[in-house]
Amino acid sequence: MGLVLKNGRLLNLETGEREALEILIVGESIAEVAEQIDAADHETIDLNGNLILPGFLDMHVHLRQPGFEAKETIETGTAAAARGGFTTVACMPNTRPVLDSPELIRYVYEKTAQEGSCTVLPYGAITKGELGEELTDIAGLKAAGVIGITDDGVGVQSSSLMREAMRTAAALDLPVVIHSEDEDLAKDGCMNEGVVSKRLGLPGIPGLAESAMIARDILLAEDTGAHLHVCHISDAASVELVRHAKSRGLKVTTEVTPHHLLLTEAIIDQTDASDANMKVNPPIRTEKDRLACLQGLLDGTIDMVATDHAPHTEEEKQRPFQTAPFGFVGLEIAFPLLYTELVQTGHLPLHELVKKFTVNPAQVFKLDRGSLTVGKVADLTVVDLDTERTITGEELKTKGRNTPFMGKTVQGWSVLTINQGRITYQGK
Ligand SMILES: NC(=O)N[C@@H](CC(=O)O)C(=O)O
Numbered sequence: 246m247g248l249v250l251k252n253g254r255l256l257n258l259e260t261g262e263r264e265a266l267e268i269l270i271v272g273e274s275i276a277e278v279a280e281q282i283d284a285a286d287h288e289t290i291d292l293n294g295n296l297i298l299p300g301f302l303d304m305h306v307h308l309r310q311p312g313f314e315a316k317e318t319i320e321t322g323t324a325a326a327a328r329g330g331f332t333t334v335a336c337m338p339n340t341r342p343v344l345d346s347p348e349l350i351r352y353v354y355e356k357t358a359q360e361g362s363c364t365v366l367p368y369g370a371i372t373k374g375e376l377g378e379e380l381t382d383i384a385g386l387k388a389a390g391v392i393g394i395t396d397d398g399v400g401v402q403s404s405s406l407m408r409e410a411m412r413t414a415a416a417l418d419l420p421v422v423i424h425s426e427d428e429d430l431a432k433d434g435c436m437n438e439g440v441v442s443k444r445l446g447l448p449g450i451p452g453l454a455e456s457a458m459i460a461r462d463i464l465l466a467e468d469t470g471a472h473l474h475v476c477h478i479s480d481a482a483s484v485e486l487v488r489h490a491k492s493r494g495l496k497v498t499t500e501v502t503p504h505h506l507l508l509t510e511a512i513i514d515q516t517d518a519s520d521a522n523m524k525v526n527p528p529i530r531t532e533k534d535r536l537a538c539l540q541g542l543l544d545g546t547i548d549m550v551a552t553d554h555a556p557h558t559e560e561e562k563q564r565p566f567q568t569a570p571f572g573f574v575g576l577e578i579a580f581p582l583l584y585t586e587l588v589q590t591g592h593l594p595l596h597e598l599v600k601k602f603t604v605n606p607a608q609v610f611k612l613d614r615g616s617l618t619v620g621k622v623a624d625l626t627v628v629d630l631d632t633e634r635t636i637t638g639e640e641l642k643t644k645g646r647n648t649p650f651m652g653k654t655v656q657g658w659s660v661l662t663i664n665q666g667r668i669t670y671q672g673k
C-alpha cells in the first residue's frame with residue numbers, strides 16, 4: 246500500500262517546465278513517476294493542480310533544544326519547518342549545553358526521531374562551549390553524525406585555533422561553517438554601523454566586522470584545504486570576497502537569508518529602533534549591501550537561501566533595542582516571501598529560486614536530497630502559488646513571533662509536505 250499524488254504538476258528544475266506527472270510513494274521512497282499511475286491498491290491525494298517541488302533544505306536553523314525550550318523545541322521548530330515546505334534542516338549548536346560532544350549530537354537525533362517533523366542534521370561546535378578557547382573532539386562529532394562544525398552565534402576570534410580546526414575538518418572532509426564576526430570591530434553594536442546608527446545614537450556593527458573575518462577565513466581555507474561555508478552573508482564587500490575566492494577555485498560556499506535580500510536598515514530608521522523584532526545579527530544593512538546580496542544570489546556567488554531561523558520569546562524581544570537578543574524566525578515564511586518578492590517581480594525564474602532551496606544546499610553539503618526521481622527519498626512539498634495569505638502570529642507553528650515581516654501578505658504557501666514518505670504538514 247502506497248500513496249499516489251494525483252493532479253499535481255512537477256516543476257522541472259532544469260527547464261522550468263511544469264509537467265503533469267503523478268508520483269507513487271512506497272515506504273520512504275519514490276517508487277514511480279509517470280503520467281498515469283494505477284492507484285487501485287493505494288491511497289491517493291488530489292493536489293488540485295498545485296506544484297510539486299523537492300522538499301526544501303535549510304542549512305541554518307536554531308532549534309534551541311536542549312536548554313532554551315521557551316524559545317523553541319525540536320518538536321515546534323520542525324513543525325514550523327514542515328509548514329514552510331522544508332524536509333531537512335541543519336541545526337545550530339548554540340544551545341545550552343552547546344552541541345560540543347558526541348552525546349549531545351546523539352540526543353538531537355533521538356529527540357528528532359521521537360518528535361521531529363523533518364530530517365534534522367546537527368552541526369557540532371568548533372570550540373568547547375563555543376567559548377573560542379579549546380577545540381572540540383571534531384572526529385568524535387563526525388562519528389556521531391554532524392554535517393559540519395560551527396560556533397554560530399559567535400565568531401572564532403583566534404586565528405591559530407581556527408587554522409587548527411580547519412586542518413582537522415579538512416582531513417575529515419567536514420565543512421567549516423562560519424559566523425564571521427570580528428568582535429573587536431563589532432564591539433557592542435546592535436545594528437548596522439552607518440548613517441542610521443549615528444542618527445539614533447546606537448552603537449553600530451560595521452560591515453567590516455564580517456568581511457574582515459571572511460577574508461581571514463578564506464586565506465585559512467586556502468592554507469588548509471578546508472571547505473569553508475560562510476553563514477548569513479550580509480555585506481557587499483563580503484560577497485565580493487566570496488566571488489573572488491570562487492573564481493580562484495577555492496572550496497568556499499555561502500548562504501543568504503530572506504531578510505538580507507529584502508530589507509534595509511530603513512526598517513530601524515522608520516521605527517526609531519523602538520522594536521527589537523527588527524534586530525538581527527548580522528544586522529540588516531544598506532540598499533547597496535542588499536543589492537550585492539541579490540546580485541550574488543543571481544550570479545551563483547551565493548549558493549543557497551538559508552533562513553537563520555532564530556526564535557526568541559516575546560518577553561525577550563520586548564526589551565529595549567540595545568539589550569534584546571538578535572534574531573528572526575523564518576522557516577514558515579521564507580519561500581512565500583521570496584516567491585512573492587523575487588519571482589513575481591521578475592528578478593529570477595521560479596525554478597532558479599527553487600534550486601537555491603533544494604539541489605544547491607544538497608550539493609554543497611553532499612546530501613542525497615533535492616531530486617524527485619525514482620528510488621530517491623520521498624521528500625517533497627506541494628505549493629499553492631496563487632492563494633494570498635497574511636503573515637500572522639496565530640498561524641505560526643514556531644514559538645517565536647519575532648519577524649519584521651509580520652502583517653505582510655504573500656503567496657506561494659506550502660499546502661502539503663512529505664518527509665521520508667510521511668505527511669508532516671497538510672494545510673490550506
Ligand atoms: N542570527 C541571529 O540574530 N541570532 C542567532 C545567532 C546567529 O545566527 O548568529 C541566534 O542564535 O539567536
Ligand SMILES: [Zn+2]
Nearest residue numbers: 397398424476
Ligand atoms: Zn550566525
